[in-house]
Amino acid sequence: MSTYFSLFRRTGTAALFVFLLAPLVAVIIVSVNAGATPKFPPEGFSLRWYGAALANPAFTGSALTSLVLAAVATALGTPLGVAAAFGIARGKLPSSLRGLLEAIFLSPLIVPGIVIGVALLVTLSTAGLRDAWLRLTLGHVLLVMPYVIRTSLAALQSFDPSLEEAAHTLGASRRQILTRVTLPVLRPAIFAGAAFGFIISFDDAAVSIFLIDSSTSTLPLAIMSYMQYNFDPSIAAVSSMLIAITLAGALVIERVFGLKKFLGN
Incomplete structure (x- = not known):
């Protein structure tokens, strides 16, 4: 019985991998x-369609926009996410409030992007924020933060408090303990969350489509716009390059930190 179950499990796993990877390979x-x-x-x-894609200013310009946007959002969202993780993990809060705050901060991971985009559009328009770059930055910071919070919380939960106690015994101040003991230990988890957040920000379309204007576009939206009037393999070439970049980033995170640190305990 166990042999048949093991065979069934392996077959099911292989079929799942084929189902997930076949569209990307195609x-x-x-x-x-x-x-x-x-x-x-x-x-x-x-390989001519790769050359055509790289020579298309609509793709190269929007790719630069996506790259800068993801970098800015990650630079802003990472310290905010780390601060939120410290507040949740070490704040003097009731357990019910701590759980509520964690659910709120991590909600962008499960709420559909179109819902987040519409909510941001209504909120920012009501507040009078009409600059596309500012709206996109705020929206993408919201996308980056949950990944940093998740990895930082997982690292804080497994953090050995004796390290900080030893530093305090040796005369280190709170600031020195934070900058020379705690943050260096958390650095791999923080970097992993930031890397995931960067990838998500760079690839996002569901939120960005509600926050752009006529002169600002990200690469995923430029691809969608191009497909409305053109039907050639250059879209597949751009998509393949995005697949390669995303896969490379995920492999680096797995190799250096391990995805289990991202998923938590």
Whole structure:
């Protein structure tokens, strides 16, 4: 019985991986199609659509916007997320309030992006904030923070308090303990959360679509706009490059820190 169950589990796992990875592999194969339209299987092998994508100013300009936006959002969201994690984990709060705050801060992880986008659009428009860059920055900070909070909370829960006690016994001030003991120990978890937040911010479309204006666009939205009037493999080429960048980032995080630290205990 155990042998059949093990075989069934392995088969199910393999089928799940195929189901998840097959669309990505298909996009990559289509991106090297030599023909003028996306076709599977491809008519021939060619990298010309990668060149066409890199030469398209709509893609390169929006990619730069997405890169800068993700970097700014990560730079702002990371310290805010770390501060929120410290407040939740070490604040003198009732357990019920602590749980409520954690649920609120982590809610962007489960709330649909379209809901967050509409809520931000209504709120920021009511407040008179019409600058697209400011709205996008605020929205993407909101996307980055939960990832930093989640990894920081997981690290704080497994943090050995004797390290801080030893530093305090040796005469270190609270500031020195924080900067020379606590934060260095938490650095891998903080970096992992920031890296995930950067990837999510760079790839976001559901929230950004409600916050842009006619002169500002991110790369995912530029892809969506291009597909309305064009149908060629350059879209697959851009998508393949995004897949490669995202996969590389995830592999780096897994290799250096391990995804279990992101998921928590």
